[in-house]
Amino acid sequence: MDDLILTPNIDGADDFYAELLANHEGLDKADSDVLNARLVLVLANHIGNRAILTQALAAAALKKEV
Amino acid sequence: MNKIFEVPLYAYDRSPDQDAPAPVRHKVAVIGAGPVGLAAAIDLAQQGIEVVVLDDNDKVSFGSRAICFAKRPLEILDRLGCGQPMVDKGVQWNLGKVFFDDRQVYDFNLLPEEGHARPAFINLQQYYFEEYMVNRVRELQEQGAPIEIRGRNKVEAIGTHPDHVKLEVETPEGSYTLEADWLIACDGAGSPTRRMLGKDFVGRVFEDNFLIADVIMDADFPTERWFWFDPPFNKGQSALLHKQPDGVWRIDLQLGWDIDKEREKRPENVIPRLKAMLGEDVQFELEWVSIYTFQCRRMEQFRHGRVIFAGDAAHQVSPFGARGANSGLQDTDNLIWKLRLVMEGKAPESLLDSYDMERVHGADENILNSSRSTDFITPKSEMSRILRDAVLDLSEHHEFARPLVNSGRLSVPCTYDGSPLNSADALDGPARTRPGSPCPDAPLGDEFLLPKLADKFTLLTIDADAPDLIEEDGVEVTRLALSVKDDATLALKERYLGDNESGVYLIRPDQHVAARRPSFDEPQIRAAIRRATGKE
Ligand SMILES: Cc1cc2nc3c(=O)[nH]c(=O)nc-3n(C[C@H](O)[C@H](O)[C@H](O)COP(=O)(O)OP(=O)(O)OC[C@H]3O[C@@H](n4cnc5c(N)ncnc54)[C@H](O)[C@@H]3O)c2cc1C
Numbered sequence: 001m002d003d004l005i006l007t008p009n010i011d012g013a014d015d016f017y018a019e020l021l022a023n024h025e026g027l028d029k030a031d032s033d034v035l036n037a038r039l040v041l042v043l044a045n046h047i048g049n050r051a052i053l054t055q056a057l058a059a060a061a062l063k064k065e066v
Numbered sequence: 067m068n069k070i071f072e073v074p075l076y077a078y079d080r081s082p083d084q085d086a087p088a089p090v091r092h093k094v095a096v097i098g099a100g101p102v103g104l105a106a107a108i109d110l111a112q113q114g115i116e117v118v119v120l121d122d123n124d125k126v127s128f129g130s131r132a133i134c135f136a137k138r139p140l141e142i143l144d145r146l147g148c149g150q151p152m153v154d155k156g157v158q159w160n161l162g163k164v165f166f167d168d169r170q171v172y173d174f175n176l177l178p179e180e181g182h183a184r185p186a187f188i189n190l191q192q193y194y195f196e197e198y199m200v201n202r203v204r205e206l207q208e209q210g211a212p213i214e215i216r217g218r219n220k221v222e223a224i225g226t227h228p229d230h231v232k233l234e235v236e237t238p239e240g241s242y243t244l245e246a247d248w249l250i251a252c253d254g255a256g257s258p259t260r261r262m263l264g265k266d267f268v269g270r271v272f273e274d275n276f277l278i279a280d281v282i283m284d285a286d287f288p289t290e291r292w293f294w295f296d297p298p299f300n301k302g303q304s305a306l307l308h309k310q311p312d313g314v315w316r317i318d319l320q321l322g323w324d325i326d327k328e329r330e331k332r333p334e335n336v337i338p339r340l341k342a343m344l345g346e347d348v349q350f351e352l353e354w355v356s357i358y359t360f361q362c363r364r365m366e367q368f369r370h371g372r373v374i375f376a377g378d379a380a381h382q383v384s385p386f387g388a389r390g391a392n393s394g395l396q397d398t399d400n401l402i403w404k405l406r407l408v409m410e411g412k413a414p415e416s417l418l419d420s421y422d423m424e425r426v427h428g429a430d431e432n433i434l435n436s437s438r439s440t441d442f443i444t445p446k447s448e449m450s451r452i453l454r455d456a457v458l459d460l461s462e463h464h465e466f467a468r469p470l471v472n473s474g475r476l477s478v479p480c481t482y483d484g485s486p487l488n489s490a491d492a493l494d495g496p497a498r499t500r501p502g503s504p505c506p507d508a509p510l511g512d513e514f515l516l517p518k519l520a521d522k523f524t525l526l527t528i529d530a531d532a533p534d535l536i537e538e539d540g541v542e543v544t545r546l547a548l549s550v551k552d553d554a555t556l557a558l559k560e561r562y563l564g565d566n567e568s569g570v571y572l573i574r575p576d577q578h579v580a581a582r583r584p585s586f587d588e589p590q591i592r593a594a595i596r597r598a599t600g601k602e
Contacts, residue, residue: 005466006466007466017442017457021441024450060460
């Protein structure tokens with residue numbers, strides 16, 4: 001069974017976070033929400049694996065059993 | 067009882083310069099007896115170069131200001147002969163906790179790497195830090211070193227000339243003129259020198275205010291760094307609690323932008339805030355309170371002819387990450403050996419431009435890190451707050467989110483990648499010791515590597531042959547011959563050789579790697595020495 005990675009896995013975490021914020025800069029809240037929604041869908045497609053996506057949804061909901 | 071920061075440490079004393087018929091010329095003048103000016107002066111005097119330090123005050127830093135000092139500055143202070151009292155007095159810490167809203171989301175251990183003489187961090191009040199440096203100045207004076215601190219000597223005007231600078235100095239007994247071949251401006255973030263030379267200081271002001279308080283309390287909070295995001299006692303803001311020696315605790319409380327600073331600073335307003343944080347029953351006494359708005363900015367160039375800027379005068383960062391004094395000490399560490407070679411005629415003046423290049427690079431790295439921390443602590447938009455809070459919520463449940471939590475990336479030295487002083491890397495060795503890197507310490511039995519590196523260039527050989535002394539165009543390089551067998555823990559091998567059987571490192575006086583290769587090659591090493599001294 002495939003497992004969602006929940007340990008640190010991004011090289012240069014600070015650079016990534018700064019880039020994420022930079023992409024939201026100058027957007028109003030509604031446009032930022034839309035950007036986030038698109039980002040979720042793009043990343044989900046990249047992952048592809050249905051089992052992992054289900055685990056990711058549970059992790060994001062902060063469900064204990066994950 | 068008087069606090070140490072209320073007692074004059076270098077009281078005004080009339081200098082013969084004030085009665086001289088013509089301005090007296092000194093080798094080097096330093097403006098400012100803060101941590102950075104003192105480090106510059108000690109470094110010079112220790113190497114036999116005459117220096118006079120002018121400060122408009124006569125005491126150490128008022129209140130505590132800096133508290134967190136990192137390993138690299140402690141190693142620099144060891145070279146300056148005053149690291150030990152700092153480490154003896156300082157509080158060492160590795161543990162921390164992060165709180166969000168009403169709960170702890172996680173705790174951490176910095177897990178410092180083994181095999182270093184100095185700890186990852188100590189906490190020590192800035193006034194002790196400065197006092198120990200002044201003690202070191204006194205010790206050097208007793209040994210006859212050419213160093214002087216002149217208290218209540220305020221520099222009022224500066225004249226720059228191709229081969230010297232002229233200073234107008236105001237004292238309680240009137241003003242006098244003094245000259246120096248070189249001037250190092252360490253006069254702090256508000257640098258009057260910068261203003262007098264008409265140089266810019268550009269960057270970002272963070273629209274926020276922080277109440278910084280040092281309280282004396284007899285509490286059994288552990289020696290840990292505690293950081294709160296959005297706690298019940300300071301809704302929508304952040305807070306920090308950190309221990310210093312003598313039962314003094316540092317508290318930072320974020321207050322937001324629209325406040326009345328004078329009102330917030332009054333004890334009747336500060337005390338209820340602290341009680342809400344510490345608990346009603348905790349007994350404490352206020353040692354020092356101040357309110358800051360933080361900024362990140364730097365000068366475009368740190369060298370202007372014979373005037374060289376260092377420390378806060380050259381660059382300013384927000385304190386999240388403790389990069390102010392820590393990086394200022396790396397400035398003078400980088401500068402003084404270069405200045406000495408130039409003054410002795412052993413290197414071209416252009417070597418000093420590498421100070422500018424390398425330390426501007428360092429300042430940019432520090433500004434980037436502390437801006438990011440500040441942006442995490444004070445989100446700039448609704449979405450950055452949502453993302454920030456999402457990171458914090460996730461961090462409670464999932465380890466992956468913890469590296470994204472940013473309450474300050476603690477000061478580490480920078481690597482001078484791309485510096486013109488570096489020679490091409492000729493060893494397929496560990497990345498951390500590539501040319502430009504600060505040398506990591508390593509144990510050698512009961513001793514350590516870094517104290518064995520001199521104020522001069524060193525040729526470190528590990529299981530390799532080389533001459534004991536090389537002189538290249540006036541620059542002396544002494545060999546330090548080691549073997550992997552000198553360190554049973556194998557840290558030396560792991561940090562300097564990797565999979566190689568042997569290695570030869572050319573190490574600058576500031577303990578940064580200039581060149582490395584698997585074995586000694588005389589023409590190549592001579593070329594590396596010339597390159598590292600600005601001659602190639
Ligand atoms: C709340 C707070 C917390 C901090 N925490 C940390 C930390 O944990 N770690 C860290 O590394 N840094 C920290 N810092 C930053 C640190 O305090 C500064 O980076 C450091 O003091 C800079 O040293 P300096 O010698 O460059 O300048 P300063 O310490 O500002 O010294 C400048 C000196 O120049 C003198 N001077 C000014 N004008 C003249 C003149 N015209 N003539 C003669 N003398 C003059 C002044 O009297 C002063 O003594 C903190 C700062 C603050 C405010």
